[in-house]
Amino acid sequence: MEKRLTRRQQQFLLQFLDLYREMNQPLHYKFVAERLKIGKVSVYEMLRLLEFNGFVKAEFESVTRRPGPGRPSVLFYPTKIAFEQTQRLSIAPSDLEIWRKRKDYLLEHLANTDKSNLDSLFKELYDRYSKVEMSTLLQITENITMLLLTINRMPKTPELHNLLVEISQIGRPGRMNLSTLFGFALAIAQFGIIDKQLSAEFFNNINKYEFYLQDMHADNHQRLCDYTHDAVEILLNN
Numbered sequence: 001m002e003k004r005l006t007r008r009q010q011q012f013l014l015q016f017l018d019l020y021r022e023m024n025q026p027l028h029y030k031f032v033a034e035r036l037k038i039g040k041v042s043v044y045e046m047l048r049l050l051e052f053n054g055f056v057k058a059e060f061e062s063v064t065r066r067p068g069p070g071r072p073s074v075l076f077y078p079t080k081i082a083f084e085q086t087q088r089l090s091i092a093p094s095d096l097e098i099w100r101k102r103k104d105y106l107l108e109h110l111a112n113t114d115k116s117n118l119d120s121l122f123k124e125l126y127d128r129y130s131k132v133e134m135s136t137l138l139q140i141t142e143n144i145t146m147l148l149l150t151i152n153r154m155p156k157t158p159e160l161h162n163l164l165v166e167i168s169q170i171g172r173p174g175r176m177n178l179s180t181l182f183g184f185a186l187a188i189a190q191f192g193i194i195d196k197q198l199s200a201e202f203f204n205n206i207n208k209y210e211f212y213l214q215d216m217h218a219d220n221h222q223r224l225c226d227y228t229h230d231a232v233e234i235l236l237n238n
Contacts, residue, residue, distance in 0.1 A: 005053075005085070012036075012046050013055060017078055017086055018136065021212070026059060026075035047076045055082040091220060095135040102138055103227055106145050110234045122149045136212050137220050143209070144228055147184060152235050161236070168232035171225030178224060182209050 005013065015036055019027060033043040050056040057079055060072040091099070109121045125146050128134075134142075148167075154160055169175040213221070 005055075009046070009050070010085075011092060013050060013078075013082060014086060014136075016047075016050075016056070016076075017082065020078055026077040028061075028073055028075055032076075050082075051076070055079055055085065086217075091135060091137055091217070095137070099135060099138045099141065099223075103141060106141070107227075107230055107234065110145070110148075110231055111238070118149060118152070122146065125149075136216070137223065140209060140212060140224060141227055144181065144224065145231065147181070148228075148231055148235065151184070164232050164236055168229050168236065170228050171222070178213050178221070178228075181228070182213075 016027075016032060019032060019035055029044045029047055030040055032038075032047070033040040036043065047056055047058075051058055055078065056076050058074050058076050061075055106121075109117060112118075125142050128142065129146070151160070151164065151167075166176060167181065170181060171177060216224075
């Protein structure tokens with residue numbers, strides 16, 4: 001019988017999965033507590049509860065990773081059930097409302113084709129990149145926007161127009177998917193089309209985005225596709 005999680009437990013599990021993807025290794029509860037700004041005891045108890053319900057497993061720290069003598073630390077990592085559970089989770093109502101407002105804000109600014117306005121929007125997103133805590137849905141939305149703004153800066157050629165048309169159909173049957181779109185981000189990072197620091201961050205985060213997309217709830221995946229379509233249509237029509 002499937003264990004049901006409370007909303008608080010669901011939110012914690014989502015955050016724990018984000019940290020696990022970021023670090024790509026089992027995590028110590030103190031590290032989780034520090035990153036999530038939650039009490040150490042509360043985090044430890046939550047992880048043990050999730051372990052009891054089959055969403056998390058614990059293991060002792062390997063000898064090669066231990067800094068010195070003493071008892072090995074207990075590290076936690078998510079199970080297959082945890083990833084399957086998050087596929088069925090969409091997004092907290094409060095986070096969804098924040099995303100909707102931010103999405104409308106971004107589309108409104110994209111509709112203003114004044115170059116200085118688009119440059120200021122790019123700078124705003126750049127300043128927020130990897131510095132502001134936000135939901136996974138919003139994080140990917142802002143990264144898609146930065147990618148589209150970067151593509152829009154390229155010389156206007158028939159090939160660029162065709163590329164934007166193809167991107168506008170993202171997620172539709174027989175068309176490219178979101179993973180392919182982040183392939184463009186990888187190419188942009190490699191060829192240094194944008195700021196070197198941002199290029200490095202794009203490059204380092206590609207694998208994390210792939211994990212996000214694989215585990216993302218279908219509703220959120222569709223929201224990203226719809227946003228990409230709307231954003232590209234604005235760029236094509238202006």
